[in-house]
Amino acid sequence: MRLILRVLGTWLIGLALIFLVVDGTKSLAANTLVFTSLGQAWTQLHPPSLEAVSTFFESRFFADLLGAAMQALLTYPVFAVLGVPGIVLALMGRRPRRERFLRQEQI
Numbered sequence: 001m002r003l004i005l006r007v008l009g010t011w012l013i014g015l016a017l018i019f020l021v022v023d024g025t026k027s028l029a030a031n032t033l034v035f036t037s038l039g040q041a042w043t044q045l046h047p048p049s050l051e052a053v054s055t056f057f058e059s060r061f062f063a064d065l066l067g068a069a070m071q072a073l074l075t076y077p078v079f080a081v082l083g084v085p086g087i088v089l090a091l092m093g094r095r096p097r098r099e100r101f102l103r104q105e106q107i
Helices: 002-030 038-045 047-058 063-075 078-092
Strands: none
Touching: 002 078, 038 047, 038 063, 038 078, 047 063
């Protein structure tokens, strides 16, 4: 299970870094900070899936809450939306750290 979490976290961090480089390149070209939102990137990659997710959320019990959360999430930068869960998953998949205490004569 830890391996799956680490691999998924690493992939998400890698995708976040790719989008960060793309935004950095656009920022250098425009001479101002440019961030690609999740909605823009999703629309460029596969618009029908964005519509499918929107219609799925509309058919749920908390449709208003899910719709508002989805709209807020779509305005955030892509690298942040992918990077934060990637870091959390990678940390969750980390091996537990064992504290080693040294005796005074071992110092």
